[in-house]
Amino acid sequence: MDLLRSHFNLREMPFRLTPDERYFFESGEHGRAMAHLLFGLSQGDGFVVITGEVGAGKTTLMERLLARLNPSAYRPAVITTPAVSGWSLLRLIGAEFGITRVADQAEFLGQICERWRGDHARGRRPVIVIDEAQALPAQTLEILRLLSNLADRSRPLMQVILLGQPEFRRTLASPQMEQLRQRVLASYHLNPLPAADVAAYIRHRLAAAGCERDDLFDEGAVAAIHAATNGVPRRINRLCARLLFNAALEGEQHIGAAAAKRIADELERDLTAGSPPEPAPRARSRTGLVEPAGFDPDDAPASPEFFR
Secondary structure, three states: OHHHHHHHOOOOOOOOOOOOHHHOOOOHHHHHHHHHHHHHHHHOOOEEEEEEOOOOOHHHHHHHHHHHOOOOOEEEEEEEOOOOOHHHHHHHHHHHOOOOOOOOHHHHHHHHHHHHHHHHHOOOEEEEEEEOHHHOOHHHHHHHHHHHOOEEOOEEOOEEEEEEOOHHHHHHHOHHHHHHHOOEEEEEEEOOOOHHHHHHHHHHHHHHOOOOOOOOEOHHHHHHHHHHHOOOHHHHHHHHHHHHHHHHHHOOOOEOHHHHHHHHHHHHHHHOOOOOOOOOOOOEEOOOOEOOOOOOOOOOOOOHHHHO
């Protein structure tokens, strides 16, 4: 919004909700999560699991990791998926590696192995990133585990990174997930920002957007922001964006505790006033391939026995 950018001398909006690795803030929590990701990748095998509350910054963390990976050494494929069958997930993975037309699961398996062997021959390791992993059915997770067993002369053909909400840890803790748990090389739960990090987080995002001031939010405002958001980055972004908008409308150059508390209360009332439910999301890969939201009778789920 031009009003905001001109009032605070910003190049762009600093508190957008869309994940953007340019705004990645390496708090203690996010630094430890990144260390677990890098350790897991260094092993060249198995699964890495990152969990966190909605809005904790899992996707931004992953975007940061992908931006750091050497494209000549890694071949990442990112899948954002709600509940899908095993065969649907295989098709989404295949699309990320250029496999869009296969007659059956056997043909898919042959083609994906050929692609991954080719990647390895060129020095690139395939890495599959599954976001919203808590929505994956148990059978689909088992298919993913069996897919991770594929190897070429004892060398694993790919690795898997799973990002999910806290309930995904409960899924992994179930007895039927024992074999998958044994394949997890690194796991970390991303906690919200502590109060001590919130001021630095806000300053970091303002500076990244071109703001040269560090006095826009006073200490009382920062404390109120942490209290209202529990330190969850996406909630902080949502509240700070509204605070900047309100300050620009009123011609204010500083944001204090009273304004922060008032706007936080207003925002909470607005968001809890009630709205119709959203339609169920559909699975999507970065290539744009979309799976149907309902059951497709022609989409027979992959069976774990298929890999044995």
